[in-house]
Amino acid sequence: MAIFFNTIPPLIFDMPQKMPTKKWLAALVAHHSPLQKIGNLNYQFCTDEYLLALNKKYLKHKTLTDIITFDLHEKEDQISGDLFISLERVRDNALTYHVPEMEELRRVMAHGLLHLLGYGDKTKIEEFQMRHLEEEALQIWRDRQKT
Numbered sequence: 001m002a003i004f005f006n007t008i009p010p011l012i013f014d015m016p017q018k019m020p021t022k023k024w025l026a027a028l029v030a031h032h033s034p035l036q037k038i039g040n041l042n043y044q045f046c047t048d049e050y051l052l053a054l055n056k057k058y059l060k061h062k063t064l065t066d067i068i069t070f071d072l073h074e075k076e077d078q079i080s081g082d083l084f085i086s087l088e089r090v091r092d093n094a095l096t097y098h099v100p101e102m103e104e105l106r107r108v109m110a111h112g113l114l115h116l117l118g119y120g121d122k123t124k125i126e127e128f129q130m131r132h133l134e135e136e137a138l139q140i141w142r143d144r145q146k147t
Contacts, residue, residue: 003021003039003040004043006041007044007046008050011087015045021106025109025113026091032114032133033118035077036078036117038083039075039078041083044083044084046087047086047087047088048086048088048134050086051065052064052065054084064129067086067089067112069083069084070106071115071116083112088109090104106116107137110133110134110138112145132142
C-alpha cells in the first residue's frame with residue numbers, strides 16, 4: 001500500500017495525521033471493495049489556479065473545482081490514481097457549508113477515492129448516493145478517532 005500526500009508549489013501544506021489518514025483510506029477501500037488492493041494513491045494538494053489549468057486541459061471545463069481524480073490502475077484488483085485537490089476550494093467550501101476545514105478536506109479525499117472505486121456523480125441518483133457515501137466515510141473517520 002502506498003498512499004502519498006504531496007504539495008504542488010507555491011502552496012505549502014503538511015497533511016496532519018498522516019498515518020491515521022492512510023489507515024482510514026485503506027479502510028474505505030476494504031469497506032467498499034474488499035477484493036481490491038491499493039497500488040499508489042497520490043493526493044496532490046494545489047491551488048485553484050493549478051487545478052483550473054488541469055480542468056481546462058484534461059476535462060475541457062472552465063470552472064473551479066475542489067478535486068480532479070485520474071484513474072491510473074493497471075491491474076483489475078488494484079486501485080491507483082492521482083487525486084488533485086484545491087485547498088482554496090476546500091477552504092471556501094468549509095466556510096460555505098459551515099464545517100471544519102479538515103472535515104471538508106476528508107470529504108473531498110473520500111470523494112476522489114470513491115470515484116476510483118467506481119462510484120459516479122453525474123446523475124441525480126449517483127450524486128445522492130455519493131453524498132451518502134461521503135457522509136459514511138466521514139463517520140468511519142470519526143469512529144476510528146474514538147478508539
